[in-house]
Amino acid sequence: MTELFTRYGPGPAPEGHEIPRCAVSHPDAGGPCGEGAVGEVWSLPFCEAHWSEARLSVAQELAHDADRELRAVVAAEEERWPQKAHVIEAVRGASVPGFDFEPAEMERIRLAAYPPDDTRTDPDTLRFDYDDYGAGPLDWWAEAREYVCRWMREAHEAGQPPLVEALEPLRERCTAQEILAERDMYRRWTAPRRAAREVERQS
DSSP: OTTTEEEOOSSOOOTTOOOOBOOOOOGGGTSOOOOBOOEEETTEEEOHHHHHHHHHHHHHHHHHHHHHHHHHHHHHHHHHOTTOHHHHHHHHTOOOTTOOOOHHHHHHHHHHHSOOOGGGOOHHHHHOOGGGOSSOHHHHHHHHHHHHHHHHHHHHHTTOHHHHHHHHHHHHHHHHHHHHHHHHHIIIIIHHHHHHHHHHHHO
């Protein structure tokens, strides 16, 4: 994971060099950030808040990738050696390293990097009928963000900085819209149902 994100050393920039500006630029993320960078993720410079969020995205994408690989290994072992239950259980119980963020910390990091602006909520999110159930906007944007993070990691590992730079605004949009979709779901689905249950409980 270390090659995907780095922190700059303490102190001012070397003489003759300026501190890079944060790469975040998408309107859904509040427009160009412009703050001085404190480090890099996928070789892109980020300020403190956006570096912390991008590092979180790296850790989450790697953890999900490792989890997928473990599931594939378990499925293969179950097919090859169904009688070796102890081996299968050992593989199934393996932990995924590098993802040590609590849900509350994840929310704090994302909201600090992308303060929600409800006026920018995607129209498809606003049109979604939550009574249809199934996958909704929160699922769409979370899955899209994970895809983009994986593509950025692969592009970074392949030495393709132009592709990483081209994908970053899309990652920013997915992240911001995921936050807005969660707020929309709470406002139009979760909160009304909680209120209805409370009225029913009191009646």
